[in-house]
Amino acid sequence: MSQIGSFALLLALGLSSYSFLAGLVALLGKDAVSARLGETARRAGIATFAAVLLAGVVLVVAAFNDDFSIAYIFHHSNRDLPAAYKFAVLWSGQEGSLLFWSLLLAGYGFVLRLRYKTDQRLFAYASVIIASVQVFFLLILNFAAHPFGTMQGQLPGDGNGLNPLLQYPEMVIHPPMLYLGYVGFTVPFAFALGALIMKYPGEKWIHITRRWTMVTWGFLTIGVFLGAHWAYAVLGWGGYWGWDPVENASLMPWLTGTAFLHSVMMQEKRGMLKVWNMSLIFATFLLSMLGTFLTRSGVISSVHAFAQSSIGTWFLVFIGLTLAVCSFFLVANRDHLKSEHKLESLVSRESSFLFNNLLLLVVCFTILWGTFFPILSEFVQGHKVTVGPPFFNRVAVPVALLLLLLTAVGPLLAWRKTSVESLKRNFLFPAIGSVAVGGMMILFGVRPWEDPSYFYATMAAILSALVTFTVISEFLRGGRVIAGKSGMNLVSAMLHLYHRNTRRYGGYIVHFGVALVIVGILGQPFNKEVEKEMAFGDKINIDPYTLVCQSYTQDDNPNYGNEWAIINVFRGGKQITTMYPERRFYKASGQPQTLPRIYPSFREDLFLVADLYVVYEGKNETTGRPIIKAHLNPLVPWIWIGLIIMVFGTITALIPNAAAVRATAPAPVRAPAEVGAGD
């Protein structure tokens, strides 16, 4: 089995190397021989996918067959591991996850090479660049992190098992989503670099990659949020974002990717920010690679990191090389990237995009800076310091609030120039609405002047309301115009409006989703928690709930043994649910794991949007009593609802635009003026 896998990986390396070298040679020539060579390079790229797929399938089959002669399977699986998690073995260790990276890249390359007729020359450049990235990963897989290494000596009877933290349904989805995002940015990167190298005229490369970029961004968004939800549902500390270096690593390309999605519109519509867009997509790809490096090098301690290994050096060399190539072509071909238009007013959509990009990049820089500052500190001061949540919350949150302000303001500004009258007209309803929200918060007891976290929470609520009201007013305004022209009712008109410009209105829906996510985050200062040893019948009061310990029980299955607490939850004297927080002991790995239980309160009260979050922490060794910790986390469900709305907005933004509706009311026709006549 391992020999088939090893052979497949070697074959893939040979094919992708050929695809890269032959493709490169073909691009240098312009004769018929070069064209034929280019075609063989394209086909070798397609065949690479088949070879990497074979290697991936072999590893998964080995996991299902409990083939512990393969060291990777021994270290990451065991006989009694459920089937879904055996599939997840593919990405749960260093070598397997690199194989998965390579497989996804080969998959993206496969689709790209099949669609080459869109623009053969540009696609040939992109194909060569993707092949170069593929070669890098296959080199690592063959020579530094081989997933098919075999066990020496007598074969073990069972494996070490999968890390308990990964034995959760979301772990079967979260890494693939995140990887689809990370790897997917290779495609727009390849097109951008290709277009720069060949001095591709116009903005067609942006049109070609627009959907790739949005799909990739969507995957990364889902991946990041699923990671947050996994942390919330599995780690049991009651939070969803710990500013861990690896969490940060996933957020950084998301931020630059978001900046790119916005600024690229400037290039499409006004022929501006060409150098900037190139730099942004290069940065996004490099930050994706940096994230992969951070997880694998051991350079920064993180709860997510794989075992330390030497492959960090490989990544550093590759990142350095990529940076050098990108910088060289940016400088060498800078004349090709000159802006075509001038800015006509400071109060314009162009300015708002520029500042939006600036703020996104400042947040990105802050995260990068905070992530690497411990290394810098060790270098300068001789000792590491911790850069944890207090730093990021203090520095990134104010900038993120400014960003939220621009999210609200930007859509109301016109391209080129916005008049004061139109600003007043467009802002009136959203501004009044958001100020009213702030007033209501103060009226109901939130004192923003008492504590910075309350201040930020209030500001976030006001600005989220501003974003929401802006989106509503944009839909209403456009809908009314169409309704007036076509005679449709307002709802149909707004739907038609959406369908006529899915990208714009899908984007607004994404903005609305972001506002909801912010609302979810702003509940954090108001979290409550109570920890108590609980004997039978003992109570925990966490307003408005009372938790009563009914009993404890145990269970056992081949994979793990577990202890449960049976907690009845009362509200207003009435039992509303029973919760079963759990602690497991995984037999193969010998590791314990707590599994909190979460009760979203809107099940029984639509307007109390909070999570009751109960953790079985273990037993007090002295008294033998179980320790239960209860959290009440207000507003958290909005984060996940916001994500669903963001994904919905992204998907609808991918739908092709519909044709404009015909006006039913005939417009008065005038005779055309005699323009230019009589001079």
Add this chain to the structure above:
Amino acid sequence: MGSILSRLRKKSVLRLFLGGAALQRCDNNPLANAASAAEVAPSPRRWLQAAALAFAVFAFLGAGDTDARFKDLGHRMMCTCGCGQVLLECNHVGCQASDKMRGELSAAIDKGGSNNDDLILQGFVQEYGPTVIAAPTATGFNRVAWIMPFLVLALGIALAVYIVRSWKSRPTPALTDGIAIPHGHELDQFRAQARKETDV
């Protein structure tokens, strides 16, 4: 539909956004608990309760100072067990480090007024090393950690303003004698540009 509307009338719309958050801020406070216990009360009572709550928050401001200090300091330190979490958020099963540290923190706070927050943190640094503090201190080289993001923001704003100004001052194409009327392909290009810029 009718029942939803009547439900809507019974509840404060604010809770849609706050999730009862305002009520949770004073969880040590008996008045607040009394106010929040009556979740399903009709609308006028809710307003009264909200007013009582607002008063209670104001009146009992500063109550539970020790708890607040414990919470604040506990969130400014990291657990040293290797979990990488803030001290009060470590839920590492059977974590010896966080239990010990929490005990030490409580004892330090109980010592009283002369033992201020900075001294308490200093004590932990001496015992556990500088990585126990969850964020860089505002001293020495660590200041750079705090300054740099805002410096980059300021430089970025200055650069953006400069770029916008330079874009604005770009020369517009000079008018030639007489206006050339676009026709055919040239006119199509203008139309395409107009469509791009107006999003229709």
